Amino acid sequence: MTRQLRPAPGSDRSGATRLAGHAGGSATAASRVLAVLDAFGPAHASLTLSEISRRSGLSLTTTHRLVGELRAWGALERGADGRYGIGLRLLELGALAPQGLQLREVAVPYVDDLHQATRANVVLGVRDGSDVVYVEALRARGAVRLMSRIGGRWPLHATGTGQVLLAFADPQVQEEVLSGPLKAFTPYTITDPAALRRTLAEVRRTGVAAAENHLTADAPALAVAVPVRGAGDEVVASLGVTVAAGATQAQALVPVLNATARGISRALGAPSAQPAVRRRP
Amino acid sequence: MTRQLRPAPGSDRSGATRLAGHAGGSATAASRVLAVLDAFGPAHASLTLSEISRRSGLSLTTTHRLVGELRAWGALERGADGRYGIGLRLLELGALAPQGLQLREVAVPYVDDLHQATRANVVLGVRDGSDVVYVEALRARGAVRLMSRIGGRWPLHATGTGQVLLAFADPQVQEEVLSGPLKAFTPYTITDPAALRRTLAEVRRTGVAAAENHLTADAPALAVAVPVRGAGDEVVASLGVTVAAGATQAQALVPVLNATARGISRALGAPSAQPAVRRRP
DNA sequence: AGTTGTCTTCCGCGGGGTGAAAGCGGCGGG
DNA sequence: CCCGCCGCTTTCACCCCGCGGAAGACAACT
Structure with a gap:
């Protein structure tokens, strides 16, 4: 395992949580999913697709597809204004901690x-x-x-x-x-x-x-x-x-x-x- | 979009949420991540690696790697007894719904x-x-x-x-x-x-x-x-x-x-x- | 009409993900 | 003691699926 157990133990989640530079960088598929979720935070409870793309460091294409899958599952949902937010399925899951x-x-x-x-x-x-x-x-x-x-x-x-x-x-x-x-x-x-x-x-x-x-x-x-x-x-x-x-x-x-x-x-x-x-x- | 917006609108989460039969089946990487999370539920708040594997329908290898990544990110955590449970990071995220x-x-x-x-x-x-x-x-x-x-x-x-x-x-x-x-x-x-x-x-x-x-x-x-x-x-x-x-x-x-x-x-x-x-x- | 921004769709290349298999370690029973 | 069982971890090579680029559809300002 080449990854740190806990890359950045909290504390620093003010800005975007970009993935490691894509130059030669190898990001796992799972990490991309998590990067999408990571784009959300207390100060960013609802985001547009483009914002998720920017904050996660993923291409718009990838973001689009991942958001689609996450939405189908209930992890994300799209509000009346077209912006994306955390879905109730994640609330349900988080309550199991x-x-x-x-x-x-x-x-x-x-x-x-x-x-x-x-x-x-x-x-x-x-x-x-x-x-x-x-x-x-x-x-x-x-x-x-x-x-x-x-x-x-x-x-x-x-x-x-x-x-x-x-x-x-x-x-x-x-x-x-x-x-x-x-x-x-x-x-x-x-x-x-x-x-x-x-x-x-x-x-x-x-x-x-x-x-x-x-x-x-x-x-x-x-x-x-x-x-x-x-x-x-x-x-x-x-x-x-x-x-x-x-x-x-x-x-x-x-x-x-x-x-x-x-x-x-x-x-x-x-x-x-x-x-x-x-x-x- | 060929996917249903909400394949199975809740209601049926009593048993394991196996992925579509792996015979010729094509499961996306994101769906595998979600399948791992889906293994957890009110009646299954803590699971062993093998249990997650069985309930998600993923091979033990894949489960092992995904659980590792999810744990590093904070989505899952390992209790003192070695069993896995939902991590506080998901609680934090779910609270943003x-x-x-x-x-x-x-x-x-x-x-x-x-x-x-x-x-x-x-x-x-x-x-x-x-x-x-x-x-x-x-x-x-x-x-x-x-x-x-x-x-x-x-x-x-x-x-x-x-x-x-x-x-x-x-x-x-x-x-x-x-x-x-x-x-x-x-x-x-x-x-x-x-x-x-x-x-x-x-x-x-x-x-x-x-x-x-x-x-x-x-x-x-x-x-x-x-x-x-x-x-x-x-x-x-x-x-x-x-x-x-x-x-x-x-x-x-x-x-x-x-x-x-x-x-x-x-x-x-x-x-x-x-x-x-x-x-x- | 031009511009900027957003979201969506399509497609070919490449590399990360996958399953099988083997190795590890603890536990309990013969 | 030794063995088998079970759950976990690690390695490896093939190949399929996910990736990004590019182009198109749409809306909102100027």
Whole structure:
């Protein structure tokens, strides 16, 4: 296998994901299919055929045929305006992701309660490579923050949820992130490896991550996150809330956040959360 | 275009989705990739390589290479037990589905409130071919009904949510469903085209669909659903609740259900729901 | 009418994809 | 212990299918 296991572990999906230069380049048929899908992203949820062609680096002819096949299968669909978008078949398939389905099914009631109790933005994230992917996200009524939504993906170092996952991840994963470039989203984003290392140690010590304005500076935001543990007591997810910075007493959120996380952990069978108090008769 | 637009509009995904017999058969490379993905389903969320090979009808060699590529890209991932499952990358991609993302983002607060108020199973579904696909699903605390979850797919005629979508769909779609086989899930499922036609007319007249035990007979269940309209006043989704049959006064659910649906419709810009009452200052 | 952009169709060449076969490793039973 | 079974991985050579170029159909501006 000449390919890297994970060519570009997320982080860099702002521009088009062109295939390797076609000069002498050998692209597999499967990679072309994936390149078509890769053309879509949060900022490009609907595209014309030509746009898909450009962003994927495929010839218009090839794009045309592949899009036709993907559409027949249901992976893509054509809207009323003639533009292409992701089809419901992919939504159906994506919902089968183990960390998405099982985890979300178990956690939703707890996350729901937390959202109702705090009225804050609540997210539940899992680690995928060097990124955190949200499997559940509930927006506060007022906040129109589009940062957090199901399927959202961000570098681990730039969010509270990600920092928790990174802090409890394999040392190997940590080193990979620490040695790689740490993209800055705002001036407050941690970009110094040493500072990140200190932060992670602090997260491990306290069991809580607090990130202020690491991801966006539009509206001062404070993210607080805690780990969720699975049957093997390993950290399988991260539960976080985001509130207006300086607003309410952020520290007051920690107990209820921890209580919710423990509830989910217990439901997942985590030993450390097993002193059963039984959430409800 | 010699291909059918939608070869097999859902409904039949119980068994393996073998490719057309390989005897003289010509399968495109893209179709092989899709066949691999097709091997996964609600009842087969994690598979071994050999299982994928069998269910997709591809040779073990081809399966091995394709799975490798899909895994490198993030479409598939290998669990701790060595079995393959859907990767988070597909969850991320599926979340971009227009009817999934935009609609869900707008509707979640309303659906959330409805769930909190009624404590019932709540689903929000859109039509895809002859099926209804759930883009949001909230389970009641007690009920462990696995019928309704995000990404769930059921024939239109067998659920209340689907009947609403079918009743307001293009006549062409209706005829397609009415002329096709109507699979029975329980003895109560409507399988007679004439009966279904009457039901649809009733749904159009009253604006409400009530389906009892159409999908499952384990626990007597009653599903009530109403339409959600978009900017063009066309029905874009269906909002439904499922409660224990005979239990609480099901009719009492209709007003709150309608109120919620109107709220979503208004948020989507539906003219008929525009006499703005402003949900919240 | 000219221009630009899009989508669609057709066709011949070439190289990536395919299946068969053999090698690898773990498991359980004789 | 040794063997057979099962699932996974790797290699290889042929050949068919997918690729890109080019040209045509269509729509929207200028």
